[in-house]
Amino acid sequence: MKANIGITETDTNAVAEQLAKLLADENILYIKTRNAHWNVTGENFHANHIFFEEQYKQLDGIIDSVAERIRKIGHYAPATMKIYLELTHLTEYSERTNDGLGYMKDLLADHESIIEFLRGNITPFAEEFKDYGTSDFITGLMESHEEMAWMIRSYFR
Known part of the structure; x- marks a missing residue:
């Protein structure tokens, strides 16, 4: 049924x-x-392992909310890796490393890329497409990614 x-x-x-x-x-x-959580090594292993777990759990909730937002506006959410790899702005790890700071550097760049994507869609969703609900929704997501990025950034001096 059409929304x-x-x-x-x-x-x-x-x-x-x-x-x-x-x-x-x-x-x-x-x-x-998840890869970082599973494969991190080094002297700060335990702290990094727990940190990455907290982050992927938060991302799990975000994923569910994005898929449900797509459904709320009357569309089906894509749900295959093949489609995700075609649609994503992100790339695989730029260099293979299992140390915590190496993973964090790459994950931070991804969060910042998502933040820029979200920021760039807030106004068009509201003004061009008259979808104020989704504009508000992605503003909240942007703030979540900003916090996650800050937590990662705080590992660097």
Whole structure:
């Protein structure tokens, strides 16, 4: 059944396309964070292991909320790795390292990329596509990623 929520189908299509890219980015970041959690080594292993676990758990909630937002505006959420790899703005690890700071450097760049993507969509979602709910939603996500990025950034002197 079509969602009759006061936003044109053309506009919900445009918003859903951007949210699908975001969902892809969030899933790739989740996988990379799980990788860091599983494979980190070094003298700060335990602290890093726990830190990455906290981060991937937070990302799990974000992923679910993005997929549900896509459904709320009347579209189906993409849900395969093949599609995520086609849609994502992110890349695999730039260099293979298992030390905590190496993982953090790469994950920080991904969070910052997502923050820029979110920031760039806040106004268009509200003004161009008249989807104030999604604009507000991604503003909250941006703030979550800003906090996660700050936590990672704090590991560096």
